[in-house]
Amino acid sequence: MAEDEVSVTVRTGEYETTLRVERGRRLRDALLEAGVDVYGPVSRVANCGGRGLCGTCGVRFEGTDGNRDAAETAAPEPTHWHDRAAERFGYPRLSCQVTVEEPLTVRVPEKVMWGQLWPGRDD
Template sequence: MSETVPVTVVDGEERTTIDVACGRTLRDALLDAGFEVYGSVSKHGNCGGRGLCGTCGVEVASGPEPTHWHDAAAARYGYPRLSCRITVAAPMTVRLVEKVMWGQLLPGESG
């Protein structure tokens, strides 16, 4: 049996902890658990977890250090990290962000 780690997901006012197998991508684990990481349009047209479309963003409250090139841009411009580029290896807490169009937040909102 593979080792699992707890991932706490904050969705609005709700907090849910799911057990995720080490080595899975956060995006896949969230989708399998029924959480929506995409907006209304991008859930139908996205890159499938290849790190290209930028629409599966989540805010990481605690967890792995940024390692993907997108993370540097996210930190610089204040937008969420791509869940498809985060490998679950240790306990973490993430917050789902509301997406209005494609993967975008409303102007002036940090999530």
């Protein structure tokens, strides 16, 4: 892997892959370019384009073993108001507001409508 690239492991349901992402790139853009859908059925077409306004491109950070507690220390510091609230209250962080600087493991939760998660599921 080149010095200016970072590994990002992506988990969706039972699927897992590792991407090589240019350091400093927005996570949302890297995921979409790799064919990883961060949106629900409606928000796939109607979203804010990565400006941190619609709240639909949420991901969760995990440790490499899937342990969410381990991710608490590995997740990048939130800089956007929505991500600070997400970290505080435990809901997904906006991938459009995360700059990839260090290796990450993210889980893309399955979404029902807009950016809503399936009821009772915490992917």
